[in-house]
Structures are given as structure tokens and as C-alpha cells.
Amino acid sequence: MKATSTDSPEENTWNGGGKQPFKASYGKMMMWFFIMSDALTFTGFLGAYGLMRFKFIDSWPIADEVFTHVPFIHGDYPMYYVAFMTFVLIFSSVTMVLAVDAGKQMKQLKVTTYMFLTIIGGVIFLGSQAWEWKTFIKGSYGAVALSDGKIIQFVDLYGNQVTLESFAAPATNNERIQQTRSTGIWFESEGSITSVTLRQVKEGFANDKKIFVRTELMNKRLKKKTILVRPDANELLKRATHVVEGANLKENEYGNTLFGNFFFFITGFHGFHVLSGILINIIIFFNVIVGTYDYRGNYEMVEKVGLYWHFVDLVWVFVFTFFYLI
Amino acid sequence: MTEITHRSTVSHAGLIWKVFIFLSLVTIVEVKLGISKPDYLHLTDVLGTSILNWIFLILTLVKAYGIAWYFMHLKDEKKWFRRAIVWPVVFFILYLSFFVLWEGDALGNILREWTRWTY
Numbered sequence: 001m002k003a004t005s006t007d008s009p010e011e012n013t014w015n016g017g018g019k020q021p022f023k024a025s026y027g028k029m030m031m032w033f034f035i036m037s038d039a040l041t042f043t044g045f046l047g048a049y050g051l052m053r054f055k056f057i058d059s060w061p062i063a064d065e066v067f068t069h070v071p072f073i074h075g076d077y078p079m080y081y082v083a084f085m086t087f088v089l090i091f092s093s094v095t096m097v098l099a100v101d102a103g104k105q106m107k108q109l110k111v112t113t114y115m116f117l118t119i120i121g122g123v124i125f126l127g128s129q130a131w132e133w134k135t136f137i138k139g140s141y142g143a144v145a146l147s148d149g150k151i152i153q154f155v156d157l158y159g160n161q162v163t164l165e166s167f168a169a170p171a172t173n174n175e176r177i178q179q180t181r182s183t184g185i186w187f188e189s190e191g192s193i194t195s196v197t198l199r200q201v202k203e204g205f206a207n208d209k210k211i212f213v214r215t216e217l218m219n220k221r222l223k224k225k226t227i228l229v230r231p232d233a234n235e236l237l238k239r240a241t242h243v244v245e246g247a248n249l250k251e252n253e254y255g256n257t258l259f260g261n262f263f264f265f266i267t268g269f270h271g272f273h274v275l276s277g278i279l280i281n282i283i284i285f286f287n288v289i290v291g292t293y294d295y296r297g298n299y300e301m302v303e304k305v306g307l308y309w310h311f312v313d314l315v316w317v318f319v320f321t322f323f324y325l326i
Numbered sequence: 327m328t329e330i331t332h333r334s335t336v337s338h339a340g341l342i343w344k345v346f347i348f349l350s351l352v353t354i355v356e357v358k359l360g361i362s363k364p365d366y367l368h369l370t371d372v373l374g375t376s377i378l379n380w381i382f383l384i385l386t387l388v389k390a391y392g393i394a395w396y397f398m399h400l401k402d403e404k405k406w407f408r409r410a411i412v413w414p415v416v417f418f419i420l421y422l423s424f425f426v427l428w429e430g431d432a433l434g435n436i437l438r439e440w441t442r443w444t445y
Binding site (some may be wrong): 021022023024026029032035036039040043044047048050051052053054055056057058059077078079080083086087090091093094096097099100101102104105215221222223226227232235236238239244306307313314318320321324325326 | 333334337338339345346348349351353354357359360361363368369374375379382383385386388389390392394396397398399403405406407408411414415418419422423426427429430431433434437438441443445
């Protein structure tokens with residue numbers, strides 16, 4: 001009777017041994033376990049987002065009023081750009097799975113092509129996300145913050161949001177200008193100042209009777225933000241402290257600060273996954289080119305990195321739903 | 327020795343493209359609904375949220391299933407390996423989601439009493 005020997009590769013469970021529980025190799029199984037833990041991490045983040053969203057359900061920003069921009073095109077096109085990003089990621093998933101499929105048939109050239117396309121798809125997605133962040137940080141309409149941190153926005157007669165510049169009073173010579181090092185004797189730096197001042201907004205609002213104030217409060221029945229009559233708006237403007245343009249981690253023009261925070265954190269964390277996915281894909285891509293897997297006799301490595309790549313796509317499906325659709 | 331072959335002579339490209347077309351169609355439906363937001367779906371609440379949100383949730387799960395089963399080829403794995411992966415994750419996600427959303431709702435109900443919107 002043969003004793004259990006650990007140095008015989010045929011008896012080894014791991015390290016390339018012949019024994020494979022569930023007919024899944026060590027690497028693949030560990031990739032799956034990693035994906036499980038990562039899935040739960042994202043669950044935690046999206047769960048926290050859900051908790052805060054339910055907490056502030058009366059005033060949470062409406063996503064398709066926030067993400068309305070498409071590069072090179074002016075005007076409001078809600079969702080189109082994110083839909084494009086979703087397609088790019090799904091398509092790169094398809095090329096990835098085609099690479100795995102070609103790998104099983106040991107077709108090196110095909111694997112190379114499909115891996116290349118997958119990497120390109122990932123880069124396009126990451127670039128799109130960078131653009132999305134830039135637009136989000138820059139902001140589009142501008143808003144005014146009240147002393148208790150609430151955000152008020154400005155709309156026209158039809159309830160469409162208008163930019164602060166469109167109705168703000170003209171700037172006077174006394175207006176603050178952006179300071180720079182070159183104009184100062186002793187000066188380090190300052191944060192960027194807003195394009196219009198609170199005084200300009202207040203004066204402009206007083207002069208233009210066709211501008212109305214919209215609060216964060218959601219009308220439950222219509223699922224739209226509440227627009228105030230002008231006397232009420234004047235009461236609110238008395239509490240105004242400063243102009244907010246765009247978004248950062250402390251405040252944003254779209255409404256609740258947490259909305260911006262979760263956007264940055266969750267899409268950022270997902271984007272980081274995409275970035276590492278691209279890097280791993282590039283490593284595997286070069287391994288395919290130099291023939292590592294052809295020599296090894298199987299393309300299982302492509303399959304493992306493919307699992308990770310599909311998982312990134314899978315997470316995006318949920319991020320897309322919870323941030324942009326619901 | 328139970329050598330696992332990672333080789334196969336048949337290509338599954340046809341099936342892959344079919345899944346892609348299906349996932350694309352689902353996404354197009356989602357985006358169309360997300361843009362048009364028909365009032366009868368958006369403003370009608372069923373079980374705590376709008377019908378539209380339920381549609382989005384179900385379509386998302388359908389997409390997730392498509393990706394996991396065909397792209398991550400869970401369907402080709404051994405039955406109990408598949409279950410070992412899917413069941414715990416699904417269980418923990420449901421478990422955590424239920425409690426955090428429930429708590430979020432409770433926090434919202436408390437906060438509502440203490441938030442003023444007019445001055």
C-alpha cells in the first residue's frame with residue numbers, strides 16, 4: 001500500500017498536481033474565492049449607499065438631472081453617455097470570453113487579438129469615467145448653499161435648471177479676483193473662487209422675476225424637486241452663505257454631500273478595479289505573445305484573468321443600476 | 327490521474343454573441359425606460375418602491391445571471407462548486423441589504439421629524 005507522498009505531482013492537490021477538487025484548478029478556485037470576497041466588499045459599499053439614500057430619501061438628488069452630458073455635444077442628454085460606457089464594458093467582456101474560447105482551442109493569434117481588444121475596451125471605459133468625473137467636479141449650473149448646508153438651485157418658468165451666470169448681476173470692480181502667486185508678495189495658494197459671487201446671484205435674482213428657487217425637497221407624489229414661490233425663496237436666500245459650483249468631498253451643487261462622496265468612492269473603487277484589470281490583462285497579453293501558454297500547453301491563465309474582468313463588468317451592472325437608473 | 331484538459335475543439339463563439347445581443351437588448355430597454363420614465367411606472371409604488379425601480383432591479387439581476395453563467399462560464403463548473411460560490415454570496419448580499427435598507431428607512435423616518443424645509 002502506498003503512503004501519501006507530497007512530492008509526487010500526481011498526488012498534489014495544489015501546485016499543479018493532478019488532484020483537482022470540483023475539477024477546478026487551484027488558481028481558478030482561488031480566483032473565485034477572491035471574487036466572492038470582492039463581491040461582498042462591493043455589497044458593503046453599495047449597501048452603505050442604500051442606507052444613506054433611504055435616510056435622505058426626501059431630498060436625494062435625481063440622477064438623470066445630474067449626469068446629462070455627452071462629450072462634444074451641448075444640451076441635456078441624460079444617461080446616453082453612461083449607457084455608452086456600459087456597452088463598452090459589456091463588449092470588452094465579450095472579447096475577453098472570446099479570448100478564453102480561442103485559448104481552449106490553442107489559437108494563439110486569436111487570443112492575442114481578442115486580448116488586445118479587451119484592453120482597448122478597458123482603456124476607453126476608464127477614459128470615459130475620467131471624463132465623467134471631470135464633468136461632475138466642474139458642475140454645470142451652480143447652486144447656492146444655505147447656512148445649514150442645504151443646497152438651493154435656480155430654475156426658469158418651466159422648471160428647467162438655469163446657470164447662475166445666466167441671471168447673475170454684472171460683476172463690479174469690487175468683486176473678488178482669483179489670487180495667484182505672481183500677484184502676491186507673500187502668498188501660497190487659494191482654492192478656486194466661483195465664477196459669480198453670492199452678491200451677484202442675490203441681485204440678479206431680485207431683478208429677474210422669471211427665475212425661481214428649487215429646493216432639495218422631493219415632492220413625493222410627482223417625484224420632482226419642490227419649486228418655491230418667490231417670497232419663500234427670498235426667505236431662503238437670506239440664509240445663503242456662499243455659491244457652490246461643481247462637486248468636491250465637502251459639498252456639491254447637486255444636493256446632499258453624501259451623493260458626491262458615494263459617487264467618488266464607489267465609481268472610484270470600481271475604476272480602480274478596471275485599472276488593475278487592464279494592467280493584469282496587459283501582462284497576460286504579453287505572455288500570450290511570447291508564447292508562455294502555448295509552451296505550457298494550456299491557456300488557463302487567460303481564463304482566470306477573464307473571470308476577474310467579467311466580475312468588474314458584473315459590478316458595473318449594479319453600479320449602473322443603483323447610481324444612474326434607480 | 328485526473329488531468330483536466332483546458333482544451334476544446336468546438337468554439338462557443340455563437341453562444342457568446344447571442345448572450346451579448348441579449349445583454350445589449352436588456353441595457354437598451356433599461357436606458358430607454360430610464361430616459362422616458364413613463365408616469366404609470368415611475369409614479370406607481372408597489373412594495374415600497376416604484377414599478378420602474380422593480381423593473382430595473384429585475385433586469386439587473388437578469389444581466390448579472392447572464393454574465394456569471396455564460397461569460398464566467400459558471401454553467402460549465404461542477405454543480406456543487408457552483409453552488410459553493412453562488413449560494414453564500416447571494417445569502418450574505420440579501421442578509422446585509424435587508425438590514426441596511428431597513429435601518430436606512432428607519433433613520434429617514436426619524437430624520438423627517440427634525441428636518442425643516444421652510445424658514
